[in-house]
Amino acid sequence: xxxxxxxxxxxxxxxxxxxxxxxxxxxxxxxxxxxxxxxxxxxxxxxxxxxxxxxxxxxxxxxxxxxxxxxxxxxxxxxxxxxxxxxxxxxxxxxxxxxxxxxxxxxxxxxxxxxxxxxxxxxxxxxxxxxxxxxxxxxxxxxxxxxxxxxxxxxxxxxxxxxxxxxxxxxxxxxxxxxxxxxxxxxxxxxxxxxxxxxxxxxxxxxxxxxxxx
Amino acid sequence: xxxxxxxxxxxxxxxxxxxxxxxxxxxxxxxxxxxxxxxxxxxxxxxxxxxxxxxxxxxxxxxxxxxxxxxxxxxxxxxxxxxxxxxxxxxxxxxxxxxxxxxxxxxxxxxxxxxxxxxxxxxxxxxxxxxxxxxxxxxxxxxxxxxxxxxxxxxxxxxxxxxxxxxxxxxxxxxxxxxxxxxxxxxxxxxxxxxxxxxxxxxxxxxxxxxxxx
DNA sequence: CGTTCAATCTTGACAGTGTCAAAATGCCTG
DNA sequence: CAGGCATTTTGACACTGTCAAGATTGAACG
Numbered sequence: 001x002x003x004x005x006x007x008x009x010x011x012x013x014x015x016x017x018x019x020x021x022x023x024x025x026x027x028x029x030x031x032x033x034x035x036x037x038x039x040x041x042x043x044x045x046x047x048x049x050x051x052x053x054x055x056x057x058x059x060x061x062x063x064x065x066x067x068x069x070x071x072x073x074x075x076x077x078x079x080x081x082x083x084x085x086x087x088x089x090x091x092x093x094x095x096x097x098x099x100x101x102x103x104x105x106x107x108x109x110x111x112x113x114x115x116x117x118x119x120x121x122x123x124x125x126x127x128x129x130x131x132x133x134x135x136x137x138x139x140x141x142x143x144x145x146x147x148x149x150x151x152x153x154x155x156x157x158x159x160x161x162x163x164x165x166x167x168x169x170x171x172x173x174x175x176x177x178x179x180x181x182x183x184x185x186x187x188x189x190x191x192x193x194x195x196x197x198x199x200x201x202x203x204x205x206x207x208x209x210x211x212x213x214x
Numbered sequence: 215x216x217x218x219x220x221x222x223x224x225x226x227x228x229x230x231x232x233x234x235x236x237x238x239x240x241x242x243x244x245x246x247x248x249x250x251x252x253x254x255x256x257x258x259x260x261x262x263x264x265x266x267x268x269x270x271x272x273x274x275x276x277x278x279x280x281x282x283x284x285x286x287x288x289x290x291x292x293x294x295x296x297x298x299x300x301x302x303x304x305x306x307x308x309x310x311x312x313x314x315x316x317x318x319x320x321x322x323x324x325x326x327x328x329x330x331x332x333x334x335x336x337x338x339x340x341x342x343x344x345x346x347x348x349x350x351x352x353x354x355x356x357x358x359x360x361x362x363x364x365x366x367x368x369x370x371x372x373x374x375x376x377x378x379x380x381x382x383x384x385x386x387x388x389x390x391x392x393x394x395x396x397x398x399x400x401x402x403x404x405x406x407x408x409x410x411x412x413x414x415x416x417x418x419x420x421x422x423x424x425x426x427x428x
Numbered sequence: 429c430g431t432t433c434a435a436t437c438t439t440g441a442c443a444g445t446g447t448c449a450a451a452a453t454g455c456c457t458g
Numbered sequence: 459c460a461g462g463c464a465t466t467t468t469g470a471c472a473c474t475g476t477c478a479a480g481a482t483t484g485a486a487c488g
Contacts (some may be wrong), residue, residue: 022465022466025465025466041341041345041346043346046444046445046446047445047446047447048444048445048446049444049445056466056467057466057467057468058446058447058467058468059446059447059448059466059467059468060465060466060467062446062447062448063464063465063466064465067446067447068446068447122341125400125403125405126403127255127336127402127403127404130403130404130405131255131402131403131404132255132257164421164422164425167418167421171414171415171418172418172422174406174411174415174418175393175397175415175416175418175419175422176422177396178393178396178397178399178400178406178415178419179389179392179393179396179397179419180396181396181399181400182391182392182393182394182395182396182397182398182399183389183392183393183396184396185392185395185396185399186339186392186395188341188345189339189340189341189344189345190341190344190345191339191344192388192392197388200385201385201388201389201392202389204381204385204386204388204389205389205392205393207378207381207426208378208386208389208390208422208423208426209422211378211425211426212421212422212425212426236436236437239436239437260473260474260475261474261475261476262473262474262475263474270437270438271437271438271439272438272439272475272476273437273438273439273475273476273477274436274437274438276475276476276477277435277436277437278436281475281476282475282476
C-alpha cells in the first residue's frame with residue numbers, strides 16, 4: 001500500500017533524486033498545498049487534508065516543515081520567487097522608450113499577479129504569516145529583496161525627475177507600494193468586487209503618482 | 215426570537231431591561247469578543263472561550279448569533295458605527311480654513327483609528343468576513359454608507375478643483391481609499407513595522423494625491 | 429393564581445484541527 | 459549483513475464549530 005503509492009506520486013524522470021521513502025515529499029507537499037489554497041483559501045488547508053491528498057500519514061509533513069507556519073512561509077517564499085521572475089521578465093520585455101509606460105505595465109503586471117495568485121499573495125503579504133505567525137528568516141530575506149527591487153524602480157524614476165524632488169525616494173517607495181498593495185487587497189479580500197475596474201483604478205492611481213512629479 | 219433580540223440590542227439605559235436569564239447577553243458577548251480579539255487577534259477568539267469568559271455554556275451564544283461569522287459581522291458593524299462617529303467628529307472639530315488641511319487631519323484620523331483598533335479594522339475590511347465568510351446584509355449596508363461618506367469628501371475636494379478634472383470622482387475615491395487602506399494594512403498586518411513612520415508616509419501619500427490636482 | 433408557551437440556556441455528541449511522544453519502517457554506510 | 463538514522467506511522471490530547479435534544483424560566487393568558 002505505502003510503497004506502490006509512493007512510486008506513483010513521482011514520475012521519477014530520468015535522474016530524479018529520490019532521497020528517501022517517498023522521494024521529494026517536501027515539494028510534493030508544497031504543490032498540493034498551493035492547490036488546496038487555490039481552491040478554497042488558506043482556511044481550506046489543513047495538514048491532515050494535505051497529507052491525505054499526498055497519500056501519507058498525518059504527521060509525515062512535520063519532518064519537512066516544523067509547523068504549519070513554516071509550510072505557509074515556504075509557500076510564500078515560492079510566491080516571491082515566481083513574482084520576482086515575472087516582474088523582471090515584464091521589465092525586460094517592455095522595450096519601451098517611455099519610462100512612464102514601462103512603469104505602468106510593471107504595475108499592471110503586479111496587479112495581475114496578485115489577482116491570479118490571490119491566496120499566495122495573501123500569504124506573501126498578509127497577516128497570517130507576518131502578524132499571526134512568524135516569518136521564517138529566509139522568507140524575510142526574500143521579501144526584503146523583493147521590496148528592494150521596487151525601491152530601485154522608484155529611484156530610477158526619481159532620478160528621471162518623475163517625482164517631487166522634495167520627497168525622499170524611500171518615502172515615495174513606501175507610500176506608492178502601499179497604494180498598490182491596498183488595491184490588491186481590496187480586490188483580493190472581496191471588498192471591491194468589480195474586477196473589470198481594476199486596471200482603470202490602477203491607472204488613475206498611477207496618474208496621481210506620476211503627475212505629482214511636475 | 216427575532217423580536218426580543220431587538221430589545222437585547224438596545225441599552226435601554228435607565229430602566230435596564232433584563233429580558234431573560236442573563237439579560238443583555240448579546241452585548242456582553244460582543245464586548246467580551248472585542249476584548250478577546252484585541253489581545254491576540256481573531257485567531258484568539260473562539261466561541262467556547264468567549265462563552266466561558268462570560269460565564270455561560272458553550273452553545274449559549276448560538277441563540278444570539280447564528281454562527282461565528284455572524285458574531286464577527288456584528289463586531290465589524292459596531293466598528294463601522296464607532297469609526298463613522300469618530301470621523302464625523304474629526305470633521306466637525308477641524309474648523310479649519312484650509313480644506314486640504316482638514317482633509318489631512320481626516321485622513322490621519324482614519325489611520326489612527328485603524329491603528330488603535332487593529333483587529334476590529336481587520337474584520338471591517340478584511341478577508342475573514344468579506345471573502346472567507348459572508349457579510350451580513352446589515353453589515354453590507356453599513357459599509358456602503360461608510361464608503362459613501364468618503365466619496366462625498368472626495369467630491370467636495372473635487373469641486374474645489376483639488377483633483378485632476380479629467381478623472382472621475384468615483385475613480386479618485388476608489389483609488390485614494392485603496393491607497394489609504396493599503397497603508398493601514400501594511401502596518402496592521404505587520405509588514406511595515408516602524409509605526410513612527412506612519413503619518414510621515416501618509417503625508418507623502420497625501421501630497422501626491424493633492425498635488426495631482428494642479 | 430396557576431398553566432402554557434416560547435425564548436433562552438445546558439448537556440451530550442460528532443467531526444475536524446495542530447502537534448507531541450513513541451513506535452515502526454527501510455535506505456545507506458560500515 | 460548489521461547498525462544507525464532519516465523518515466514515516468500510530469496513538470493520544472486538547473482544542474475547535476456546531477447540531478440535536480433536553481432543561482429552565484420569564485412572561486402572557488385564562
